[in-house]
Amino acid sequence: MASVLVFLDVPDLPLPRAARELLTLAGSIGEPVVAAARRPDPELLAAFASYGAGKVYEPAGELDGVLVAAKAGFLAAAATAEQPAAILLGNSFEDREIAGRTGIKLSSGVVTDAVAVAPDLAVTKSVLAGSYTSTCRVQSGTPIITVKANSIEPAPEQEGAPAPELVELPVPEPGPAARVTSRTGKRVSGRPELSEARVIVAGGRGVEGNFGPVEELADLLGGAVGASRAATDAGWIEHSAQVGQTGKTVSPQLYISVGISGAIQQKAGMQTAKVIVAVNKDADAPVFEIADFGVVGDLFSVLPQAAEEIRKRRS
Ligand SMILES: Cc1cc2nc3c(=O)[nH]c(=O)nc-3n(C[C@H](O)[C@H](O)[C@H](O)COP(=O)(O)OP(=O)(O)OC[C@H]3O[C@@H](n4cnc5c(N)ncnc54)[C@H](O)[C@@H]3O)c2cc1C
Structure with a gap:
């Protein structure tokens, strides 16, 4: 069965619902493989495995210092190594930018705002300010699809899944990209994202x-x-x-x-x-x-x- 590469930028547990949805969707198309933007600890790896991930690509270095450029480079490198049937990401501004940049690197078509993906990779998405639902299909390269949160019902966790194979990839040099110079923590509201x-x-x-x-x-x-x-x-x-x-x-x-x-x-x-x-x-x-x-x-x-x-x- 072909693999489906899921890009996840999850700092720690619990696994957010959006990540569980992407892994569930990947499992309905093929074998889920994770491209983790941060090096996952053993608990996070076990969580990926409980949603069917048999392999996890992790960056050899830090991806956070150069906004999205390095993440797109890492995802493209993981896709080149894995040769998946499709690549899935979330639908945040950052995820969509990573999808676009990865599409250019891989010469692949990108579909955003997906609400469903069929096993034959036909993508259902909402268009024209949400007024219409259309079905489309990527025509060139590996389909890169960003999926809206709350589109899929996450599957229950599988207990006792074996630990996934961990593959380290070098982080590509992003060139003259904007760099993060400082960060300020967001005020915590206690409400969901x-x-x-x-x-x-x-x-x-x-x-x-x-x-x-x-x-x-x-x-x-x-x-x-x-x-x-x-x-x-x-x-x-x-x-x-x-x-x-x-x-x-x-x-x-x-x-x-x-x-x-x-x-x-x-x-x-x-x-x-x-x-x-x-x-x-x-x-x-x-x-x-x-x-x-x-x-x-x-x-x-x-x-x-x-x-x-x-x-x-x-x-
Ligand atoms: C390029 C562009 C991009 C835009 N992007 C966005 C966007 O992303 N998101 C967005 O929201 N808008 C966006 N807008 C603005 C959009 O066009 C509207 O101006 C805006 O959504 C209006 O906000 P509103 O409905 O809160 O205000 P209003 O249109 O002023 O409506 C207020 C409503 O509140 C009701 N109301 C008043 N008092 C009460 C009360 N006590 N109890 C119950 N009801 C009451 C009124 O009957 C009225 O229907 C964009 C505009 C442009 C041009």
């Missing part, structure tokens, strides 16, 4: 600077907090929370849109959510065109009632 969250509660201009009710509902549902560009541009919440064409693309099980009109650029980032609930005081707001459930009302009255009801049902 936006692009991987299964539940997102997002607020827009309608929250008028008060994200309190949005955060309260998100926390009750164990979800992440998102925002429209109007809210991030106003400085009410950090830019990393922006969902949309120029923000993050998300595909959660549940997206609760609160005080967001539903402009095409916002829809572009959330239209593939499985269930969309919209709360807006304007019954003609465009968001209701794509909502599965809509509540016409003032968010400052609707959200606290929803939170209260959830608490009541849990007690």
Whole structure:
């Protein structure tokens, strides 16, 4: 059976859901092989093995100091050594850039925003701001596919899988690339990562600077907090929370849109959510065109009632 190379930049355990999804998808196409951007410790190796990885490529040196160039060089080197049937990555900005650079190095076609990949490597992806779903196939080289989080149900871990073969690859010299000179840790919110969250509660201009009710509902549902560009541009919440064409693309099980009109650029980032609930005081707001459930009302009255009801049902 041909191998499928999965690029993973996982610092430590637990294995994020997005990584488990990629390994599960790889296992449905062929034999999963991991190209790990960081040298994995034995526990992480065991976690890769529990999702079917029989081989792991690791870099001989540090890849973090030169942004994505070195990671793309490493992934291309792993692909050249492995000759896989396909290469899978996540769909973050960084993963997509690595995919593009690797595609150039390997003269291979790249498909982004995939939501499914069939065993014959036909890729289903959402296009035109999420308005259409298309099926496509890479025509040249090894298909390189970036897969949206929450597209696949991760398989359960297999216990007692043998340790994978570890193959060290030299890190290619990236040439005159931008280098990282310092890092500042991100403030930890305790909430799930936006692009991987299964539940997102997002607020827009309608929250008028008060994200309190949005955060309260998100926390009750164990979800992440998102925002429209109007809210991030106003400085009410950090830019990393922006969902949309120029923000993050998300595909959660549940997206609760609160005080967001539903402009095409916002829809572009959330239209593939499985269930969309919209709360807006304007019954003609465009968001209701794509909502599965809509509540016409003032968010400052609707959200606290929803939170209260959830608490009541849990007690
Ligand atoms: C090139 C480009 C890229 C862009 N990229 C993005 C992007 O990535 N993401 C993005 O979101 N936007 C993006 N935009 C901006 C986009 O066009 C909209 O301007 C933006 O999404 C509007 O944000 P909003 O819905 O929060 O605000 P508004 O359009 O002002 O809507 C606010 C909504 O809140 C409702 N509301 C007000 N008060 C309440 C209340 N008390 N209770 C309930 N509802 C209430 C109103 O009825 C209204 O529908 C982009 C624009 C351009 C040109």
